[in-house]
Amino acid sequence: MQIERRRLLAAAAAAPLVHVPAARAQAFPAKTVRIVVPFPAGGTTDVIARLVAQRMTESMGQPVIVENRSGAGGTIGAEVMARAAPDGYTMMMHNLTFPLASTVQALQGKPLYNLENDFAGVSLSANVPFMLLAHPSVPAKNLAQFVRLLQGNRKLSYNYGSTGPGSVMNVLGEILKQETRVDMTHIPFKGANPMRLELLAGRLDFGGDQLSTCLENIRKGELRALATTAPVRVKALPDVPTVRELGFPLLEIEGWNGLFAPAKTPREVLDRLSKEAAAAARHPEVVKRLLEIAADPVGSNGPEMTAMLRRQVEQFTPILRKLKLVVE
Numbered sequence: 001m002q003i004e005r006r007r008l009l010a011a012a013a014a015a016p017l018v019h020v021p022a023a024r025a026q027a028f029p030a031k032t033v034r035i036v037v038p039f040p041a042g043g044t045t046d047v048i049a050r051l052v053a054q055r056m057t058e059s060m061g062q063p064v065i066v067e068n069r070s071g072a073g074g075t076i077g078a079e080v081m082a083r084a085a086p087d088g089y090t091m092m093m094h095n096l097t098f099p100l101a102s103t104v105q106a107l108q109g110k111p112l113y114n115l116e117n118d119f120a121g122v123s124l125s126a127n128v129p130f131m132l133l134a135h136p137s138v139p140a141k142n143l144a145q146f147v148r149l150l151q152g153n154r155k156l157s158y159n160y161g162s163t164g165p166g167s168v169m170n171v172l173g174e175i176l177k178q179e180t181r182v183d184m185t186h187i188p189f190k191g192a193n194p195m196r197l198e199l200l201a202g203r204l205d206f207g208g209d210q211l212s213t214c215l216e217n218i219r220k221g222e223l224r225a226l227a228t229t230a231p232v233r234v235k236a237l238p239d240v241p242t243v244r245e246l247g248f249p250l251l252e253i254e255g256w257n258g259l260f261a262p263a264k265t266p267r268e269v270l271d272r273l274s275k276e277a278a279a280a281a282r283h284p285e286v287v288k289r290l291l292e293i294a295a296d297p298v299g300s301n302g303p304e305m306t307a308m309l310r311r312q313v314e315q316f317t318p319i320l321r322k323l324k325l326v327v328e
Contacts, residue, residue: 028088028269029062035259036084036092038077039163040070040191044210044295048126048257049093051289055280066093070190073101073164075112082113086262088269091122091277095210095257096130099312101166104325107317115313120270121305122259123277126295128210129230130168130255132243133223135202143227144246146206150182159185160206161195166325169195169208171316172229172251174323179250199223210255211236212293229253236294250319253312257295258305274302 033056037049046068053064069077074097084090102115113119132143138158140146150156162169165188177184184206189195192213198204200222208229215236217223225240229251233242243251259277261270280286281299290297 028272029060031089032063032065033060033089033091035064035066036077036081036090037066037068038070038074038080038092038094039068040193041068042213043192044128044212044293045093045095045257047212047293048128048290048295051286052093052125052259052277052280055283055286056276059276059279071164073097073162073167073170073188075101075105075164075166078102079112081260081262082118084262086264086266088261088265088273090262091273092119092260093125093257094260095128095168096253096255096312097163097166097168099309100168100171100316100320101164103313103317103320104166104171107321107324108326115309118263119260119309120263120265121302121307121309122261122270122273123281123302124256124258124298124300124305124308125277125281126257126290126297128212128255128257128295129228129234130208130253131211131214131218131228131237131240132172132206132208132226132251133199133214133218134206134226135199135204136221136224137202138205138224140226141224142241142246143243143248146226147176147180147182150184151180154183157185158183158205159187161187161189161198161204162207163192163195164188164190168253170325171320171323172208172253173206174325175250175319176248178323179248196223210257212295215294227251230255234294253315254308256298256308258300258308260305270302 035049037046049066056064069080081092105111140149160173192209199207218225227243278299287297
């Protein structure tokens with residue numbers, strides 16, 4: 001009897017240890033979850049983060065808030081994320097600039113974080129085409145005409161804006177300069193909105209933005225879409241050609257916005273975040289709003305988000321090595 005009693009006590013003591021992961025997943029979240037957005041408020045990535053955060057707040061029973069940490073082509077916010085505790089209470093919503101700016105820094109030998117080891121994909125929330133834009137005063141209707149304009153008049157002093165060194169527009173602008181031997185001055189900004197305002201004012205000649213935040217400007221004739229970097233023409237602007245159609249295949253890149261968590265986040269917590277984030281992106285109200293801003297809802301799982309990131313790193317690493325961009 002004494003031996004049997006000891007066995008029962010031992011089993012009782014061990015039982016909580018067996019169920020700790022399940023209990024932890026059920027208890028999560030017990031407090032506010034934040035989504036770091038490495039760009040200013042009002043841009044496409046910020047808007048999508050807030051849509052997803054609102055729905056996740058409703059489904060998870062705890063506040064999910066957005067915190068904007070902009071600058072340096074999104075790398076400041078990414079560094080904040082990389083240093084966050086891997087407990088599931090900090091995520092990051094980033095976009096196609098993430099693999100580019102991170103690769104530029106790695107090639108410089110000055111990485112603020114390790115793209116492969118510091119981040120885990122949570123969910124690809126939405127695909128958003130990236131558009132190459134010009135002020136209407138620029139006498140070119142598409143990217144090929146824009147390049148011919150610069151090649152034909154070397155005295156033209158045109159500039160282009162980006163969301164910072166290593167950002168997608170900085171990379172695309174420098175690829176265009178190198179491949180076509182045209183000259184433009186790069187002017188970096190802390191976010192897409194400040195850059196777009198300068199483009200609208202005519203103080204910038206050329207730039208780029210995610211379709212969601214520039215579509216109305218294009219439709220009103222306030223900005224001219226010279227091309228999309230997407231693999232196919234966008235439904236909202238069927239007359240705008242792709243960069244590949246115009247003879248610039250190196251500029252082709254798929255636009256996206258997705259969530260990441262610290263790489264060492266417990267698997268059961270990461271799975272919960274992935275499930276909730278994917279469901280949020282696919283919720284009818286969120287889908288309706290995303291479609292209204294020309295974003296294509298996805299709601300993928302974590303591995304699919306990570307795979308997208310790796311594909312774009314592999315695509316652009318040889319190009320970026322050749323460009324030798326510098327990020328301070």
